[in-house]
Structure formats: C-alpha cells, structure tokens
Amino acid sequence: MSHRSVAEAENCRLVRVELADRSYDIEIGRDLLPKIGEKFTSLFPGAKAAIITDNTVAGLHLETVEASLSKAGVEYHAIELPAGEKTKSYDGLTFACDAVLDTRLERGDLVIALGGGVIGDLAGFVAGIIRRGMRFVQIPTTLLSQVDSSVGGKTGINSGHGKNLIGLFHQPSLVLADTAVLDTLPRRDFAAGYAEMAKYGLINDPDFFVWLEANWQDVFAGGSAREEAIARSCQAKADVVAADELENGQRALLNLGHTFGHALEGMAEYDAERLVHGEGVAIGMVLAHEFSVRLGLCDPAVTDRVIAHLKDVGLPTGIDEIPGQKPNAELLMDFIAQDKKVSRGNLTFILTRGLGQSYVEKSVDPVAVKDFLTEKLA
C-alpha cells in the first residue's frame, strides 16, 4: 500500500555524530539489513568485511546480511561467539582477534559488529587494536545498542575486577539501526534497552520523558513512535559525545544510574538470568534519584514518578527484585570503588535536582553512599 510505503520512508531517519575527521552517520529505519550490500559498495568500495556476531543473532539475522553482501559482491567472513555478557572477556577478545587475523583482512577493510552491546563493545575493541586500528561498522540489533552502546565509540571488555575496565575509544565509520530486527528481541531485553532511552529524558530532557510516558506502548509495539524514540535518543547521545568525546566532563552524565547499576551487575556475577545491563541501569537510576532525595537535592515526588513509569514498562526498580543472594553494602561499595569514575578517593555520581535535571557531582563522600546502601538493604 502506497500510504504505508510513504510512512516507512518518513520513518527513515539520519543522525550525524559530529567529531571532526571522525564524524559519522547513524541511519535509523525499518529493513536496512537487506540493503547493506549496496550501502557498503557505495561507501567503502573494495573493502572486505569480517562480521562479528553472536550465535543467537546469527540464527536470526546473519543470513539476511550475508545474502545482501554476496549479492553486492562484497567479500566477507562471519565470526560467531557465544551470546551473553561473558563473551566480553579476555577469552572472547583473544578468540575474536585471532579470528579476524585469520581472515587476512587489511587495515582499510571493515569489522562489522552485528549484535547487541556485547558484540558491539567487543568488536569495536577488536577493530581498535588489530593492526593498531581497523575501520568498523555498527549494526546494533538490540534496543539498548541502537540507542546507546553503538554510538560514541566506547569499546571494551570486562575483567574480574569489574565491567568495561579494559578498552578504548574507537569511533565507528557508520551505524545502521534496523528497527525491524527488534521485532525478534525478547520483551525483557526490549525493556532493558528502554531503560537507557528513559535515561536521556531523565538526564536533561523532561519533555522526552513525558513523551515516553504517553507513547511507550507504541515504541514497544513497533509503531512509528519506535523510530522517533530511537532517533531522539541517538541525537541526545550524539550531542553529548560531540561535546565531550573522551569523557573529560559532561559525557559523564550518560552514566546516570550506571555506577549503582554496574555494581549490581558485578554483584549478580554478570548472570543475565538474574540481571541484564539495562535492568541494572533502571534500578541504578531509581537509586540515584533516591540518593539525591536523601541529600535534599530532589523532590521525592520525582522519584515516585520515575519508579511508576519504569514499573509500567515492566522494569525492576529495586535491588530486592534481583533474584538470588541479596548483596551487602560492603560488596557493592567494593564494586563502586573499582568503577572507573573514581578520582583521588572521592566518588563521582550523577545526581539530580528534579525531573530531567541531572548533573555531575564529583565529590560524593563514600561514607554517605555506604550509609544509604546499608539502609536500603536493611
């Protein structure tokens, strides 16, 4: 139907990440995967590709990508890793580096990350360190990766000491966010990605948060609000990244909910059965609001509103909702101290003064955090 075609065309959106000679486009729209071959031959003529993906995504979407690349005559190799956070490890890194070197690709060829944030972070890191830097393209397939991890060039792996402690900044050459691939995403993962979306509202865009309160069902259902919400999120992230690529200042705002969230993920041993990243962020954002209330910075009604919306979409909002052994404050403080947002003993947290009024607070007293957590866990 021509009406639908026009709507689809309208729903194809472009966001530009402005970083001087490292600038790149994020394309957002339905059914971009089948067109990837053409896109590559026009943007990267002559380049070969190593597709890094996980076995779940491979089963669902790799054939579409391969068919399109083959049709366009692009030489490619597919490298599959196990799905899950454990792939973002030294072992995953070694395996992926060796696999890319096996393909004999050269510096000007491309690494393609086809998957969620785990694959994007790993593949981006691999691309950053093979031959001291290959080009790479992000094809995020989860909502979280489409609105967050694929944009901005943060790449890396976890160590036993904590999340993302090993890695580097390496910007992609292109991000392709095909919103149709999200139709195969389990609802729980969709909700987890939604937490990062809500985050952009809570950072500095209360209107967007209000818009989400009204439109979230359509975002989940795959209506046109989905592309709108993803594009707005990418634009929000692109703006922050353009202003502060290497996180020396305002980029830290993107960590709203993440210091607590990472600690919870570490405590849950990165076990996706218990907690996925976005769920940790949802609980972490609630904790950040509650901690801000406790410090007298923020009206408790704001926290209630945030909790209500996150609950509506099916996200956890309290530590007690994490199945398994209950953490203690000491263990969480240990993870928090290992988080990279630490400077000379003081903790940096993103706190808030109201709905969508977050700011970077660099001198948070660890004792206050511990007291707060001890009470929450009592």
Added chain:
Amino acid sequence: MSHRSVAEAENCRLVRVELADRSYDIEIGRDLLPKIGEKFTSLFPGAKAAIITDNTVAGLHLETVEASLSKAGVEYHAIELPAGEKTKSYDGLTFACDAVLDTRLERGDLVIALGGGVIGDLAGFVAGIIRRGMRFVQIPTTLLSQVDSSVGGKTGINSGHGKNLIGLFHQPSLVLADTAVLDTLPRRDFAAGYAEMAKYGLINDPDFFVWLEANWQDVFAGGSAREEAIARSCQAKADVVAADELENGQRALLNLGHTFGHALEGMAEYDAERLVHGEGVAIGMVLAHEFSVRLGLCDPAVTDRVIAHLKDVGLPTGIDEIPGQKPNAELLMDFIAQDKKVSRGNLTFILTRGLGQSYVEKSVDPVAVKDFLTEKLA
C-alpha cells in the same frame, strides 16, 4: 675529578617529541634511575605508580627505582613478568592488566615500563586500555628501547599470526633513558640495539652512519659517544614521529629492514636463542639493500659498506647465520603478507637509492620479493 663531572653534566641531554597536547620529553643521561622519585613528585604530584618489569631487569635495577620512589614518598606496586618476547602475548597482557587493576590505581596514576622493548610495548598497551587510557612513563633499559621502542607511542603484543599485530598508539608522558643501566646489558643485546641506531643513518642521515663507523667502539664502551649517539637517534625518531604520528606516510621509513626482519623473527618462532629483534633488523636491512641493488636502484658498494660495518660490531648480516632450520621462501612470504604494511595486495617496502637515501615504495610486486628470497636461499 671535576673534569669528568662536567663531562657527565654535559652528557645529560633532552629531546622533545612534539605532538601538540601529547608532547613529551626524553631525558638521556647517566644515573637517572636514582633520581626518579624526585622527578615523579615534581612532575606528577600525588600520582601512584605500577611498575611493570621483567624478572631479569627486576634483579638488576628494580631496587634502585624502588628505593628512590620510597624515599620520595611515592606509593608504588611492582609487577614482574618473565623476560623474553613471549611475554608480549595475550597471556602476558591478561596477566599485566589484572595485576594493574589489582593495585586499584586510578586513571590519573602512572604505569611505569621498566625494561626493554618487550616490557615497554606491553606496558604501554596495558596503560592504553586500562580504564580506556592511563598515563605512562617509559624507563627503557636496553639500547634498542632507548633509541627506538620507547619513543613514538607504538605499543602492542604479538599473536600467533605475527609480530605487533595487536596494539595501539599511546604516547608516554615521559621517557627516562639512563645510559648507565646499559652497562649490565649483554653484548649481544647491545649490538641488537645498535642495529636500530645504524638504521637512522641508513634511512636519511649518511653523516651519522659515517660518524658511527668512526665512533662505535666508544658507544659500546660507555664513553661520551654513547649519550651522543642515543640522543641523535632519539631526535631522528622524534622528528619522524612528530611529522607522522599515526604512520600514514613517512613514519614507515622507520621500518627499514623490518618487513624482512619480522618475517625472520616469525620464522625463528621468536626464539631469542636463535634471533633477537635487532639481529632480524640487521639482516633485514642488508636484504633491503640487496633487494634495492637487484632492482637497479642502488650501487652494490653501498651494500658492501653496510655489511662491513654491521659485521664489525658483531651483528649477523645473512639469513644463513640464523641457527636452526633454514627457512624457505614460501614461509617467509607468508609472514611478509601478514605484516601490517600491506595494502590491497601490493607490498610496501623501504628501499634505498644509496647510503642514507631510503624511501617508501608502496607498489612492490610480491613475485619479485619471492624470486629474490628464493635465490638468496638457494
């Protein structure tokens, strides 16, 4: 004797690497190690340090460094790895990253590389990827690392596919080259470093090569020619690096002898008993000259002169001097093809038109190289 003290003071030299906000100093002189504590408290007040070193260097020089840091009140942790090229591996990387994370150092703290090129390359890489980039200081303890690997920010490890295939550019904040530590270096390693020194002459400074022909005994003996030769070498490298930090063009000149040399190292399985890096470079430089002669670019008398000087200082100059199984041309070509200086099937080599007249040749026919090697190995 006051005459000698004055001479020593004169022999303390400073070379600046100009890289905008990543500029740094190389200090060259006798007995800098005992002064490192003072230097740190003045240059990096409040910073803690993780010293990465190997067990050989630790036995010889770590105590001096530790005593100086302790005296100045600098908090430090020492991390020891086995000596040898095998430490520049995925396993060495994992071990060193975890050990640094164990120390709980923060982003503004320092990683110190105390050792030869192996430790410098590994520690620089570790510093580059922990928390997406820590500061680091190079304290090179071999001649090779003082004149070459500690300057310019190339860091990395080897993979089974070849040397230095995994890594990144990460500039140090300071390089301290204490020429007295070279007194404990075995002659064979000193000679290996000397090959890189001679390289600067052969690239574009025939006067320096002639100077070395006249002064090499004093360089080896630890006379004042040593500081002079090291400073001239560092200046030569600093100039190239300042002009082309990321090796998009002229920096490739520094690879004179290295494409052949790396292939020989791979062929000898990075076994230091058989071949160390600088020896591979010495043979590689001879091969580059011979190949240039074969292509009609260079007078054979130049090659003879180069061979004569390298022989004088005790360096190997032919593949047949490498103990163990003789390589075949196919195997060497395989390693050459995996070298990172490959672009779209053509090989890049540094060739020469005469003494100190090297240039980057990007369109070398692999068949010509293979024929040349087959003949040499016949």
